[in-house]
Amino acid sequence: MRGSVPKPTARTPRHIAAAALVSLGAAAAALAYYFTPEYSRVGYAPIQPVAFSHRTHVGELGMDCRYCHDAAERAERANLPPASTCMDCHNQILIDDPRLAPLQEAVQTERPLPWIRVHALPDYVAFSHAAHLRRGVACVECHGRVDRTDRTREEKSLSMRFCLDCHRAPETRLRPLEKVFDPTWTPPKGEEGAALSKALARRWSVRRLTDCSACHR
Ligand code: HEC
Ligand code: HEC
Ligand code: HEC
Ligand code: HEC
Ligand code: HEC
Numbered sequence: 001m002r003g004s005v006p007k008p009t010a011r012t013p014r015h016i017a018a019a020a021l022v023s024l025g026a027a028a029a030a031l032a033y034y035f036t037p038e039y040s041r042v043g044y045a046p047i048q049p050v051a052f053s054h055r056t057h058v059g060e061l062g063m064d065c066r067y068c069h070d071a072a073e074r075a076e077r078a079n080l081p082p083a084s085t086c087m088d089c090h091n092q093i094l095i096d097d098p099r100l101a102p103l104q105e106a107v108q109t110e111r112p113l114p115w116i117r118v119h120a121l122p123d124y125v126a127f128s129h130a131a132h133l134r135r136g137v138a139c140v141e142c143h144g145r146v147d148r149t150d151r152t153r154e155e156k157s158l159s160m161r162f163c164l165d166c167h168r169a170p171e172t173r174l175r176p177l178e179k180v181f182d183p184t185w186t187p188p189k190g191e192e193g194a195a196l197s198k199a200l201a202r203r204w205s206v207r208r209l210t211d212c213s214a215c216h217r
Contacts, residue, residue, distance in 0.1 A: 010018050031078065032105070032124055034210070041154050041157070041158075042154055042155065042156065042157050043153055043154065044118060044151030044153060044154040045118070045151045045152060045154070046116040046117075046118065047055065047103055047116075048100065048115055048116060048151070048152070049102045049113050049114050049115065049116075050100065050102050050103050050113060051099055051150075051151070052152075053147050053149075053150040053151070054147055054150075054152060055147060055148055055149055055150050056150075057145060058147040058183070059132070059148055063144065064089055065139060065181045066181060067081075067085070068080070068081035068085055069081070070134060071129075072129040072130070072139075073128055073129070073130060073133055073134075074126075074130050075127065075129065076128040076129060076131075078116065080115050080130050082112060082154035083103055083106040083107045083112065083113055086103055086108065087103075087107055108164060118152050118153065118154055119158060121141075121158065124204040124216055125150065125215055125216065126208060126214075126215050126216070126217050127215070129201065129210060133177075133180050135170075135174065135178060135204055135206055136174035136175050136177055136179075136200050137166075137170070137174065138175055138179065138180040138181070138182070138183075138185070139180065139181060140158055140182065140183045141156075141173060142158065142159055143156070145183055146183060147183045147184065155157070159184070160215075163215065164210060167209050167214070168208060168210060169201075169208070170201065170208065171197055171198055171201035171206060172197050173197065173208065174197045174200040174201055174204075175187065175196075175197070176196075176200070
């Protein structure tokens with residue numbers, strides 16, 4: 001059989017078959033995944049270097065998310081605030097409080113506070129904060145009521161099922177752009193609320209992004 005190297009044309013079908021098998025496998029895995037109980041990290045709430053509380057700063061002081069997470073609106077990633085942002089107030093408030101000692105140290109040494117990540121998607125999933133925020137999808141849809149939480153925790157599963165549940169019918173979950181940062185906003189009741197979301201979906205021509213390639217590239 002020496003010298004009988006198959007010509008490219010002869011190999012092509014096998015490649016196609018292999019590719020088909022792979023994608024069949026992926027589809028089967030996805031199906032199994034979707035119908036098995038939801039994998040979830042809900043409740044994950046690491047102890048942070050400073051006991052920062054959204055309940056105090058958002059719930060009680062009424063601060064806007066953008067004071068600290070200003071990148072969320074325009075970038076894929078939301079940022080965490082540098083220690084200097086905290087010092088806008090904490091150079092006057094609770095200066096000698098031991099709970100803020102790591103913050104003072106971070107400022108003096110010019111090193112960022114080593115915050116521990118709460119949410120993380122696997123690398124093979126595409127996600128953009130800005131894409132959601134400019135279509136009226138609020139922080140609270142994916143992160144829950146941070147304004148009522150002391151230690152930040154993963155509130156929602158952020159699993160594939162979680163994403164798809166909205167992507168199949170996003171037109172029921174949209175709100176006016178100026179309300180996306182407000183965790184306390186609730187839509188008008190009944191018909192009126194549904195009509196508002198539908199009108200927004202029409203105005204922005206919101207698509208139902210359910211193809212695998214929307215999130216896996
Ligand atoms: C005063 C600053 C400040 C404000 C205002 C603020 N945050 Fe935060 N946020 C932080 C800090 C600091 C962390 C990191 C520590 C932690 O996880 O609690 C954080 C963490 C988070 C995380 C977890 C990030 C991760 O690691 O996955 C989410 C989600 C979040 N914030 C959402 C919000 C939302 C939504 C709002 C507005 C309703 C908001 N934050 C307002 C300072 C702030
Ligand atoms: C707009 C002003 C302001 C900013 C900015 C701010 N804080 Fe505060 N912070 C306060 C006030 C007011 C209190 C409540 C003080 C009190 O209890 O007397 C507070 C309380 C705290 C406490 C004590 C625990 C609690 O929840 O009462 C910690 C810890 C804290 N802040 C950390 C931070 C960190 C970390 C940042 C930056 C990510 C930050 N703060 C940014 C105003 C601010
Ligand atoms: C449609 C769902 C969704 C919405 C809406 C959303 N987030 Fe997130 N957020 C996520 C996911 C998913 C991650 C993890 C991203 C990753 O690992 O790549 C995340 C991560 C974060 C982080 C950690 C840093 C990062 O980007 O990985 C912060 C901070 C955060 N979100 C804040 C916010 C704030 C503030 C808002 C509203 C202004 C918001 N998020 C709206 C889903 C959402
Ligand atoms: C509450 C509703 C909702 C949830 C939850 C949600 N999305 Fe979306 N997503 C949307 C809407 C609305 C759009 C905009 C559709 C359009 O552009 O027409 C969108 C767009 C996207 C896009 C396209 C962005 C672009 O570049 O245009 C990706 C990718 C995406 N979402 C991934 C995710 C992932 C991953 C999750 C889960 C972690 C998720 N989404 C959760 C509503 C949601
Ligand atoms: C709206 C966004 C979105 C769409 C559309 C989507 N996925 Fe996913 N997929 C995700 C997210 C988010 C995860 C990661 C979940 C996690 O972290 O547990 C994921 C995980 C997976 C995994 C890994 C499962 C595992 O157990 O590790 C496979 C395989 C997969 N998706 C296949 C698909 C296929 C095939 C399609 C098309 C039928 C599809 N996905 C469509 C968001 C999406």
